[in-house]
Amino acid sequence: MSKIAVIGLGAMGYGIASSILRAGHKTYGFDVVTTQTEKFRAEGGAEGSLDAICGDLDAVAVVVLNAAQTEAVLFGEGGLAARMKTGAVVIACATVPPDFAREMEARCAKHGVLYLDAPISGGAAKAAAGRLSIMASGSKEAFAAAQPVLDATAETVFTLGDAAGAGSAMKAVNQLLAGVHIATMAEALTFGMTQGVSPEKFVEVISKCAGTSWMLENRAPHIVSGDYTPMSAVNIWPKDLGIVLDIAKNAQFSAPITAAALQQFIAAAGMGHGGEDDAAVAKVYARNAGLTLPGEGT
Numbered sequence: 001m002s003k004i005a006v007i008g009l010g011a012m013g014y015g016i017a018s019s020i021l022r023a024g025h026k027t028y029g030f031d032v033v034t035t036q037t038e039k040f041r042a043e044g045g046a047e048g049s050l051d052a053i054c055g056d057l058d059a060v061a062v063v064v065l066n067a068a069q070t071e072a073v074l075f076g077e078g079g080l081a082a083r084m085k086t087g088a089v090v091i092a093c094a095t096v097p098p099d100f101a102r103e104m105e106a107r108c109a110k111h112g113v114l115y116l117d118a119p120i121s122g123g124a125a126k127a128a129a130g131r132l133s134i135m136a137s138g139s140k141e142a143f144a145a146a147q148p149v150l151d152a153t154a155e156t157v158f159t160l161g162d163a164a165g166a167g168s169a170m171k172a173v174n175q176l177l178a179g180v181h182i183a184t185m186a187e188a189l190t191f192g193m194t195q196g197v198s199p200e201k202f203v204e205v206i207s208k209c210a211g212t213s214w215m216l217e218n219r220a221p222h223i224v225s226g227d228y229t230p231m232s233a234v235n236i237w238p239k240d241l242g243i244v245l246d247i248a249k250n251a252q253f254s255a256p257i258t259a260a261a262l263q264q265f266i267a268a269a270g271m272g273h274g275g276e277d278d279a280a281v282a283k284v285y286a287r288n289a290g291l292t293l294p295g296e297g298t
Helices: 011-022 034-042 050-056 067-075 098-109 123-129 140-153 166-194 199-206 214-225 236-250 256-273 278-289
Strands: 003-007 026-030 059-062 089-092 114-117 132-136 154-159
Touching: 003 011, 003 050, 011 026, 011 034, 011 059, 011 123, 011 140, 026 034, 026 050, 059 067, 059 140, 067 098, 089 098, 089 140, 098 114, 098 166, 114 140, 114 166, 123 132, 132 140, 132 166, 140 154, 166 199, 166 214, 166 236, 166 256, 166 278, 199 214, 214 278, 236 256, 236 278, 256 278
Parallel strands: 003 026, 003 059, 059 089, 089 114, 132 154
Antiparallel strands: none
16 A cells, blocks of 8 residues: 555546545545545545655655646645655646656656656546546656556556656647647537537537547537536636647747637637636637527526
8 A cells, every 4th residue: 555645636636536545545635725635535535734744655646737836836835845755756747848847857856756747638537437548758766656556547558758758748749639629629519500500419410420539529518518517627728738839839830720729718718718618618609600509598
């Protein structure tokens, strides 16, 4: 039994923590929203403050929003890296630039702490089921130290290199496609509405045709039901697609389709939908075309 902490108990982090706990490890969960921490403890999570237990941990999974939060957890006031035991591992799951991942690996190494660049994919349901895909890179020692967490949380672990950065690079490729697919799904669904194709019929037919995608099949039903409870919020995409475009700029690579998708998510956030499920990007198209989506106007 390993002693493992999960920092960040949002939709993904809570599922990750629950999967680790279910695998039989002593699992601590922490979140800035204290009710999430309390909920996890009530479901069997270990008791104890982060200050009290950080020196005994074998692994810490950092499942926060972005690079700034990752850095704050590791090296901010009361940062964990300087207080973890030698040979413990940080499993960093946020979408971050590859250069940032390499920097975190080097800074952790100065404290004798291992670092696994391990961005995740699969959504909240797969996180809760322990069936994530993890795009990981790091030293053999980091992979070995992280194995209990990987075994508990992932259906597939892609070993992408022996140093941090490669995992984050692959996640950027994935996020380019995922963000574009969501925006394109919204464009296609609302385009269909202008031609008399209902959202329900769109999902029924296109999900069985060549134009489908995992994102279409996962997100379009949210529009059909009119339920925008955030599984993955609109606000994630200006960050993630912004990272993609920053990487592309540094590589002198043009990514015009990514840029177009980014503008639609920015528009959705500007309309006040930033905290809603990312399928709410369809509301940008609906507003511009004078369309009424399911659940609106009732």
